Amino acid sequence: MLSANGEHHTEYVTCFVDVKRGCLLDIVRGRNADDVGYWLSQGSPAWRQAIDAVAIDPHRGYLKGILAYLPDTTVTVDCFHGIKLANSMVDDIRRRVQQESLGHRGRREDPLFKTRRLMTRAGSDCLTANGTSCSVLSMRAT
Numbered sequence: 001m002l003s004a005n006g007e008h009h010t011e012y013v014t015c016f017v018d019v020k021r022g023c024l025l026d027i028v029r030g031r032n033a034d035d036v037g038y039w040l041s042q043g044s045p046a047w048r049q050a051i052d053a054v055a056i057d058p059h060r061g062y063l064k065g066i067l068a069y070l071p072d073t074t075v076t077v078d079c080f081h082g083i084k085l086a087n088s089m090v091d092d093i094r095r096r097v098q099q100e101s102l103g104h105r106g107r108r109e110d111p112l113f114k115t116r117r118l119m120t121r122a123g124s125d126c127l128t129a130n131g132t133s134c135s136v137l138s139m140r141a142t
Helices: 033-041 045-049 060-069 079-102 118-126
Strands: 013-018 023-029 053-056 074-077
Touching: 013 033, 023 033, 033 060, 053 060, 060 074, 074 079
Parallel strands: 053 074
Antiparallel strands: 013 023
């Protein structure tokens, strides 16, 4: 396995997946707006108009590239990253309240400390009967 160092640089790729059909459409080198935009520009205007929703990693480059070619498309954050971001925010608040109320970091026996990763453990409660996620976080494209 190669790791990034002075001789080997980390190369990023962007994967395009059709979630409805469950298939990989393409893998493109890079992860910025130009890479996403170039790939989208290769499709016909009719094909692009048929895209009504896109789920992305919350990276500004992806959003910028998508909005350049799909301005009327609903853009959402994929569930993994949405839950990760929400859990991180709840954890920041939990740590602040813990420090302000008890004057120390969380300890195993503290009630607030026991709520860590609550959203990741509750993942099975967020599925519909057929196993698909029922919670999607929407991002407003402005």
